Amino acid sequence: MKHLLDFQGWTRAEVESLLDTARVMAEVLERPVKKVPALQGFTVATVFFEPSTRTRLSFELAARRMSADVVSFAAATSSLQKGESYKDTLLTLEAMGVDAYVIRADAAGVPHQATRWVRGAVINGGDGRRAHPTQALLDAYTLLEALGGLEGKKIAIVGDILHSRVARSNAELLPLLGAEVWGAGPPALLPQSLPGVRLTPRLDEALAEADAVMVLRLQKERMEAGLVNLEDYIAHYQVTEARLKKAKPEAPLLHPGPMNRDVELEGTLADSARSLVNRQVHNGVAVRMAVLYHLLVGRER
Amino acid sequence: MRFKAELMNAEEMRRALYRIAHEVVEAGKGVEDLVLVGIHTRGIPLAERIARYIREFEGKEVPVGVLDITLYRDDLSEIGVRPQVRQTRIPFDLTGKAVVLVDDVLYTGRTARAALDALMDLGRPKRIYLAVLIDRGHRELPIRADFVGKNVPTAKNEVVKVKLAEVDGEDRVELWEKEAA
Numbered sequence: 001m002k003h004l005l006d007f008q009g010w011t012r013a014e015v016e017s018l019l020d021t022a023r024v025m026a027e028v029l030e031r032p033v034k035k036v037p038a039l040q041g042f043t044v045a046t047v048f049f050e051p052s053t054r055t056r057l058s059f060e061l062a063a064r065r066m067s068a069d070v071v072s073f074a075a076a077t078s079s080l081q082k083g084e085s086y087k088d089t090l091l092t093l094e095a096m097g098v099d100a101y102v103i104r105a106d107a108a109g110v111p112h113q114a115t116r117w118v119r120g121a122v123i124n125g126g127d128g129r130r131a132h133p134t135q136a137l138l139d140a141y142t143l144l145e146a147l148g149g150l151e152g153k154k155i156a157i158v159g160d161i162l163h164s165r166v167a168r169s170n171a172e173l174l175p176l177l178g179a180e181v182w183g184a185g186p187p188a189l190l191p192q193s194l195p196g197v198r199l200t201p202r203l204d205e206a207l208a209e210a211d212a213v214m215v216l217r218l219q220k221e222r223m224e225a226g227l228v229n230l231e232d233y234i235a236h237y238q239v240t241e242a243r244l245k246k247a248k249p250e251a252p253l254l255h256p257g258p259m260n261r262d263v264e265l266e267g268t269l270a271d272s273a274r275s276l277v278n279r280q281v282h283n284g285v286a287v288r289m290a291v292l293y294h295l296l297v298g299r300e301r
Numbered sequence: 302m303r304f305k306a307e308l309m310n311a312e313e314m315r316r317a318l319y320r321i322a323h324e325v326v327e328a329g330k331g332v333e334d335l336v337l338v339g340i341h342t343r344g345i346p347l348a349e350r351i352a353r354y355i356r357e358f359e360g361k362e363v364p365v366g367v368l369d370i371t372l373y374r375d376d377l378s379e380i381g382v383r384p385q386v387r388q389t390r391i392p393f394d395l396t397g398k399a400v401v402l403v404d405d406v407l408y409t410g411r412t413a414r415a416a417l418d419a420l421m422d423l424g425r426p427k428r429i430y431l432a433v434l435i436d437r438g439h440r441e442l443p444i445r446a447d448f449v450g451k452n453v454p455t456a457k458n459e460v461v462k463v464k465l466a467e468v469d470g471e472d473r474v475e476l477w478e479k480e481a482a
Contacts, residue, residue: 017385024386028372033422036372066372293372298383 002299003122004291005111006131007172015140015176021290022141022283028065029286039068042296045098047073048125049086049105054257054281055125055134059102062288068296071098086110087117094118100296103127121295129163135256136169138287140177142280143212146252151178156206156247158239159216159264160189161199166256167216171196182206186237188227189218203237207246214254215239215265230263240266244274252276302460302477308435308453311472317450318347321432322354324448328430329399332359336395338366340404340416341387346467347434348403366391368402373415395424401448405463407433410444435474437461 001014028036044063046056056072063070071093090101100121103111108128115122126132140150147153155174161167161183174181175196183190183197184206190199200206207213218233244251253265253275261267269275309317329335332355339348345367352363369387374380402416413431420429432448437455453476455461460477464470 021386024369024372024388027389031423035422037418038372038374038377041378293386294383297377298380300381301378 001294003111003115003124004133004295005115005122005124006133006169007136007176010172010176012176015137015173018137018290018294019141019144019287021293022137022287025065025289025293026283026286028289035065035067037067038293039063039066039296042066042068042099043071043097044068044100044102044292045071045073045093046102046125047090047093047104049075049103049110050126052104052125054284055104055132056102058281058284059123059125059134059288062285062292063100065285066289066292068099068292071096086113090114090117094120099299099301100292121299123291123295126165129165129168131169131172132165132256133169133173134284134288134291135166136173137291138280138284139166139170139214139254139256140173141283141287142254142276143174143179143252144177145279145283146276147211149178150174152180153178153211154180154182154209155212155214156210157181157183157197157214157216158203158206158237159185160218161185161194161197161216162189162191163219164216167197168194170214182210184237185216186228186233203243204246207243210247210251212252212254213239213244213247214256216256217258217260217264234263238262238264238266239269241269244269250274254280257281302479305459305476305478307473308461308476309451309474311466314434314450314472314474317434318350319354321448321450322351323358325351325401325430325432326355326359328447332361332363334398334427335401336364336366336393336398337401337403338368338391338416338420340402340412341367341369341371343405343463343465343468344368344403346465347405347432348401349467351401351403351432364393366393368416368419370412370415370419373418375411375415389419389423391423395420395426398424398426399428399430400426401430401432403432405434405465406461407431407436407444407446407449408439408461410440410442413444414442434463435461 102123102125104125108130111124181197183199184203337348339345367390371386430447433446434450436449436452458479462475464473
């Protein structure tokens with residue numbers, strides 16, 4: 001694999017190989033010295049044209065754990081403010097000798113475009129509503145850890161599916177690993193269709209006998225004003241203790257963050273033993289170490 | 302590749318490993334604080350066999366760990382094919398222990414160097430030994446083995462193939478020659 005933009009064209013074997021590498025990286029993170037020299041001599045740039053906490057920090061930590069040099073670009077404090085284009089920003093980094101670019105953008109397709117501008121590996125750190133592949137990989141890793149396998153497991157994704165790149169990437173990835181994926185949300189927040197996912201406006205149907213539940217944030221920054229009424233949403237779609245009774249007992253809860261407590265998820269559930277939210281963040285570093293290893297080692301420089 | 306010679310048969314391998322097991326115990330003045338760490342792939346069954354022989358004649362268990370050195374290789378930034386990484390499993394503290402690193406073939410010394418770096422990140426052993434079934438020469442680093450099954454002078458265009466029952470279905474060491482390009 002030359003870039004990680006989405007999962008189009010990926011095979012199950014390729015995904016499993018990457019997740020196997022992530023398990024090795026997870027062991028590295030348990031050691032007294034949580035660092036290996038594997039990517040010494042490589043430079044990784046995090047290029048975030050849109051705000052981020054988890055993804056950027058996680059990638060930077062992953063790169064440093066592998067001994068790569070890291071340069072970090074944040075739009076708010078950059079020459080973008082002076083009118084510099086995305087392309088010129090990336091070409092500037094290219095001139096400095098960057099080997100891998102982790103790119104986040106509010107517009108879909110920017111990471112794809114970047115592959116035409118730079119020679120290094122491009123990793124999609126989230127582009128608009130389109131894809132967030134490393135989030136889906138860490139979700140899959142966390143689900144496999146919790147459930148032991150995904151073959152035939154029912155995974156319910158609940159919330160703002162229409163605007164969610166996390167839902168789209170999981171829709172591509174989880175069925176590849178044998179999972180049956182359902183999506184539930186108010187009609188206004190459901191896409192017309194989502195390949196690989198059974199969409200329903202009936203939350204109970206999606207939750208029925210679910211092995212795990214993934215809760216999504218209402219993405220107000222990508223929504224037309226007035227698309228949903230918050231009280232209505234909470235009344236009908238908030239994942240609560242009572243509604244979770246439909247799912248399998250102990251079905252774990254996932255959330256990609258950032259979380260709006262007591263909106264998409266009852267606050268007490270977020271802190272309950274069922275919540276794997278912090279585990280997802282923890283696993284994110286190992287998964288991203290694996291992504292960097294797979295993209296950079298063996299690559300023609 | 303062309304087969305040239307058998308360097309060791311199953312019986313010779315057993316004797317060599319049995320001798321190494323005795324030498325390890327002698328060097329360590331017993332098995333107190335002694336641990337074995339096998340380097341992926343064939344160092345692992347070799348370490349397990351040495352531990353089994355020590356149990357037979359000493360009546361004591363020596364812990365065995367598994368080490369993958371891929372992430373410590375010195376050629377990852379220039380290599381053409383990405384090597385698969387495998388699990389390291391050392392379920393005991395290395396600090397203060399006498400560690401015997403076990404591998405099948407000692408050649409350039411780069412694997413042993415990587416293994417030393419990896420061990421240092423996992424703890425602070427009081428002593429590290431290196432045990433190999435075959436030393437074929439051509440060192441590129443100042444590294445030597447403490448325990449050797451057999452020294453085999455080789456040419457650089459030759460390949461030493463160690464076959465172990467646990468991995469390959471038989472115990473045997475072969476010398477092969479690469480065809481001239």
